[in-house]
Amino acid sequence: xxxxxxxxxxxxxxxxxxxxxxxxxxxxxxxxxxxxxxxxxxxxxxxxxxxxxxxxxxxxxxxxxxxxxxxxxxxxxxxxxxxxxxxxxxxxxxxxxxxxxxxxxxxxxxxxxxxxxxxxxxxxxxxxxxxxxxxxxxxxxxxxxxxxxxxxxxxxxxxxxxxxxxxxxxxxxxxxxxxxxxxxxxxxxxxxxxxxxxxxxxxxxxxxxxxxxxxxxxxxxxxxxxxxxxxxxxxxxxxxxxxxxxxxxxxxxxxxxxxxxxxxxxxxxxxxxxxxxxxxxxxxxxxxxxxxxxxxxxxxxxxxxxxxxxxxxxxxxxxxxxxxxxxxxxxxxxxxxxxxxxxx
Numbered sequence: 001x002x003x004x005x006x007x008x009x010x011x012x013x014x015x016x017x018x019x020x021x022x023x024x025x026x027x028x029x030x031x032x033x034x035x036x037x038x039x040x041x042x043x044x045x046x047x048x049x050x051x052x053x054x055x056x057x058x059x060x061x062x063x064x065x066x067x068x069x070x071x072x073x074x075x076x077x078x079x080x081x082x083x084x085x086x087x088x089x090x091x092x093x094x095x096x097x098x099x100x101x102x103x104x105x106x107x108x109x110x111x112x113x114x115x116x117x118x119x120x121x122x123x124x125x126x127x128x129x130x131x132x133x134x135x136x137x138x139x140x141x142x143x144x145x146x147x148x149x150x151x152x153x154x155x156x157x158x159x160x161x162x163x164x165x166x167x168x169x170x171x172x173x174x175x176x177x178x179x180x181x182x183x184x185x186x187x188x189x190x191x192x193x194x195x196x197x198x199x200x201x202x203x204x205x206x207x208x209x210x211x212x213x214x215x216x217x218x219x220x221x222x223x224x225x226x227x228x229x230x231x232x233x234x235x236x237x238x239x240x241x242x243x244x245x246x247x248x249x250x251x252x253x254x255x256x257x258x259x260x261x262x263x264x265x266x267x268x269x270x271x272x273x274x275x276x277x278x279x280x281x282x283x284x285x286x287x288x289x290x291x292x293x294x295x296x297x298x299x300x301x302x303x304x305x306x307x308x309x310x311x312x313x314x315x316x317x318x319x320x321x322x323x324x325x326x327x328x329x330x331x332x333x334x335x336x337x338x339x340x341x342x343x344x
Contacts, residue, residue, distance in 0.1 A: 001083050002120065003083070004085075005085060023082075024228065027056070033058065034078065036076075036089055045060075045207060053224065056078050059128055060075075062136060064100065067099075074089040075087070075109075081122075082119065083121070084120060084121050105131065108127060109124065110124070111123075119234070129211070133247055136254055146190075147261065178279065180275060184272045185272065191268055191269070198265065202259075205251060206255060209252055209254075212247060213248055216241065216245050223235055289334075293331050293334050
């Protein structure tokens, strides 16, 4: 039996209410968590603990799989073989971006068959971690799709995915590098937000994967071997363990996917740094080339502007055309040299 604690249940009789459902008295710290007093906007960190005759835990579910700045909602629960009490903490402040419909999700979490031999508490935990993993996976896929399509294709230009920038960097022209840098700088604020969310997603995924792994390995510090009547009974029956391993495998794949996304963001940040350095070098070379173009004409102007008595070319009738030709040739030679070295 799954019982959801609502706001109207939060009164001085909450302890007796929970004890009547679970059939046992819960620890005061568990009661404090279920009342919501200890949960606020903080770093999401799933946990699962074995207490006497019941499991206590907190999981975090992304409230919006399409918005990288969205918060995580929390599910707090205490479960034994036949009963579960759970509380949802939604962080729905004035700037809430949540799109998670708990009225639709609750039935999925509460979808258990009380008439078979499997424990209701085990089925609830399976449903909870499975839905958490599914939503995290959807969030990760949306982020990866965004990164794959972030560098929108311009007319006449070939699309360049973020993951291929490093491999194809040397093949890009200077103009293509400048366009790419502008696009990446435009994406930089969004990628910063994604990086912040990635830390939280990885924390939830890694901790969930560790918990699921321990449950699949049937470790004693998570499994309850006896029910309240003292009967030998696993919390996770062999039938449930098959689905539990599938969820664990999906969670492990999720962790690997988040690592790949983190690598893509790192590649984008490296590309921004590389392209920025290259742009600074190009600007410095362009400045140096511009100064070099004026150097030789300045030299000749200074040379012929000196007040020496004997400067034959000044009195020669072709002296002025020769001076112009020499200065133009020096400018042209400097320009060709700079262009050949890609300084201009």
